Amino acid sequence: MSLMEKQNFFDSKAVDGLDRVDGRLKVTGAARYSAEFPIPKLTYGVLVTSTVAGGKIQSIDAKKAEHAPGVLAVISHFNAPQIPGYSEGSNPAKGQTTKGQPLRVFSDDTIYFYGQPVALVVADTLERAQFAAGLVQAQYQKASFQTDFDTNVTAADFPSQAKNRNSNGDYLRGEADAYKNAPVKIEAEYVIPTEVHNPMELQSIIAVWDTADKVTVYDKTQSLKGAQGTIAQAFKIPVENVQVVATYVGGAFGNALRTWPHEIAAVMAAQKVGRPVKVVISREQMFTMVGYRPYTWQKVGLGATADGKLVGISHEAISQTSTYEEFTEGTVNVSKFLYACPNVNTRYKILPLNVSTPTWMRGPGEASGAFALDCAMDELAYQLNLDPIELRLRNHADTDPERNLPWSSKYLKECYQEAADRIGWFKRNPKPRSMKTEDGMLIGYGMGTGSFSAGRSAATASIQMSADGTYTIQCATTDIGPGTATAMVQIASDVLQVPVEKIKFQLGNSSFPKAPSQGGSSTVSTVGSAVTAVCISLKNKLGELAIGQGEAASVKPADLTFANGQISSKDQSIKIAYADVLKKHSLPNLEVTEESKSGEERRKYSFYSFSVHFVEVNVHPATGQVKVKRVVSCADAGKIINHKTAGSQVIGGAIGGIGMALMEEAVIDNRFGRYVNNNLADYHVPVHADIPAIDAVFIDKKDPYINPMGSKGVGEISLIGMAAAVANAVFHATGKRVRDLPITPDKLV
Amino acid sequence: MNQFQYVRATTAKTAIGALVKDPSATFLAGGTNLIDLMKNGVTAPQKLIDINPIPLTEIRKQSNSIYIGALATNTDVADHKLVLQNQPLLSLALNAGASAQLRNVATIGGNMMQRTRCFYFNNPDLPCNKRQPGSGCGALEGYNRMHAIFGASPQCVAVNPSDMSVALAALDATVLISGPKGDRRILFTDFHRLPGDHPEKDNNLMKGELITGIEIPDNAFGKTVHYLKVRDRSSYAFALVSVAAALNIKNNTIKEARLAMGGVAHKPWRLTEAEKALVGKPATEATFKQAAEIAMQGAKGLKYNSFKLKMAPNTIIEALKTASGIA
């Protein structure tokens, strides 16, 4: 029986705004995060890290630590068991998107960066492990190292993957650098410093070897299958012998998309000491062990006709990476498709430094790119003496100019209108430094645009219906905070036409049916489609059973309607509750598994989510302190499954964007190659007092092609474009363009 | 973290006695600074003498001053009727510091004793003369955005991070001290030190001495006071620059003025010359500008903190404007 695609999602809106199904567990502390599983005979691992940024480990004096009370092992490359997967190939993690050789923990004496793990102390209590870790003395043969972006920037090069292709991955549409000959042009450089994800939950793992070749890890991850595959490959055991559990994840923002050295170290240590090992990395270690948004320099040139039609866009970016891996991201991508423009050229290079490898951080490269592009658009608007929205409307891309395809859906113009109205954009005096509050604060309004690919890949879900009328859906996805289980319960409820209370959605276990990593704003799209498919499949099964062999056998499946937990046929010969179908057939339960994936539509349309952010700031004219007074973010993310949880995503993204614009910066002292502000007192993220009420608005119109729900993604677009909006508002308030983030008071006095 | 002993002292005398007996011991008050330093490995006392049981939390009116016990919490002081009535500047400064959670446990004595937030001081594998005399000053040629523009030495360019202390310096407070040799009093402005050749010494408290309280003399400033703190976020961030200002204005003439700055020196930076320049003048922006100019004499910027040379006078003017209500 074919799976009809459902087209009328939530037309009733009956279940929209459902409270988080796990909300109570989370606020009462009953939700169990990776580090919290009570495991018998648990031991505790604490990592010792390098205090030099380059060179070799000469010696590690572990004697004192080994003799400290409760210590079971001090593991370093001098005594670490060979990780079998490390001995082969150059890349133990198959399908790793980052080129190069992932850091092989404790495999040799090379130091690549400051803060690199050099030893793991395992003890019977956390305190004893911490104490003993302080006793480990490592000696280094220091070598020169480079961490300074500016002085090394000439060493930047094309990523090696790009070098294999034509023109080193440079993108060209029309003529290169056409902006230079345009009647009106701007050219500017922008800098985004290193930003660290710093979710509340520290990276943590408990590794338990169940047998000699079977391991269970309770692991903070956004990628159950990724962790499972990486661990299986490293320890050369069958994939199914690795079980990964991540029932709850306390925020990640991308830093749990990869499997990192501390995870491999924990699994190795558990094998070595013959007991379960827990490793929770410290806040300082969060700065060097689990990725970050790379320091990025950008240059944007924009040229336009006198009436504001774009003639050329040039966008160049250089991002830092490590010396052992080439991390790349879509920094310059937005310039290729966000605005209609006949001539576009982009260039993307990376600069290897003695730092750990960066990774995707919410809105990944697009957030950095959109900051540069949409600040440049604002600069151009002022140059043209044109309203920034008007400039964007005049250059609205009606179709995707990069791929020459129609958009699957695009309501960006509606977003501009809605958000501009809400913030009172057209009432502002556009002249910089022209508006003041009664107490003398400079008022500024700014806006920025965000866009991110609306993905959909393959996922499988299973559903088990019990004769008591309850449903359990399983899928190996995670929930890093957006409310995945909640949205899935709603989707299932809508497809099945049964109340949400009857449905359980279980995630966070690699033994469940397969799903991709939770990243790139695609979980609702991908997993939601699988949930839809499996629910439809279940209905079809129930339908078949209801028709059965008896007098109703003449009823066609198409004549059945499913509503309020009941199946009925047009001719009323069938009228039966779902649960009674099982009872009638003496079935204790009914189970279906279904895969769902994208298809041909991906070649016919271009799929993107869009957002706009409007911000009002106050700037103190004497001290330069910026206060965000209002934020309106409006998103075209297709059909919104749950306005409450999606709204929270938008609020969180806006806060992340405010942090990016005004506060976040991980500072390295290049003399030592180490971060100096690697704690949450000195690395600033917004506090409550920094955040005004945020108006999260959705266009809430279905995308007709992306998936049965018509839903696109919200996660990335909530942040992408936000930093530009803040920076543009600061310009409007003060007349000062700050092109290097964060915009701290010192840059405005 | 190192292993340490923990004892509780119930009287000032036993606390002092315990400290004199054991030079590697330290007093524990709210612990909000000390415990962090122990966790980071900046300090490793062998013994913590918990002074919280000592009855030193009182806040009371005396004949010409108010007395505040050293163990009164930042929150209790900031919210106290006597303080709000008599010394609102202190309340403003306290509330500009840290976060509500920290202020609920941080004590007055601990606050004035808190150590610098210099990154190099707080990361034991980096050089720092204050933490380890002779190891060099990491900040001098390093990331010194938060550092001093006044009174620094080549040995140390750190700033004192306390907001409360800026107000107490402006208010002519006195620190009450008990020690093995008896009681003594130090003027608040003499309590903290400049780094000179001994940056390891933050203040003039001697080994074995306990701060028992402070006294703040009554004044005629009333509500004509302001504490303005410029920081990287609205709360839970240390001052880039802060200013405590108090004025006594009669018939639009400044009769008396107090000014002190935070975030600019190794100690709360009292601006006596600028105060003198304010007295006898009308409370106008021009007067304040002139005072700010005087206040900045001798300021010297470092690689990353030169913005303070502009931010500091601006903040002085703003604080004076707000205090006097001419904004």
Ligand SMILES: Cc1cc2nc3c(=O)[nH]c(=O)nc-3n(C[C@H](O)[C@H](O)[C@H](O)COP(=O)(O)OP(=O)(O)OC[C@H]3O[C@@H](n4cnc5c(N)ncnc54)[C@H](O)[C@@H]3O)c2cc1C
């Ligand atoms: C993240 C963070 C942000 C902060 N932000 C700010 C800020 O913006 N502004 C600000 O002003 N402060 C700030 N603070 C610092 C805070 O104010 C201090 O930590 C607090 O005031 C210290 O008081 P305590 O009682 O906890 O002291 P403790 O930590 O208990 O003690 C500190 C030191 O004082 C000594 N000591 C304590 N009491 C006495 C006594 N009676 N006699 C002699 N010695 C004594 C102790 O031995 C110790 O050496 C911040 C702190 C943190 C952690």
Ligand code: SF4
């Ligand atoms: S400024 Fe002072 S505290 Fe900072 S590193 Fe130099 S000596 Fe140490």
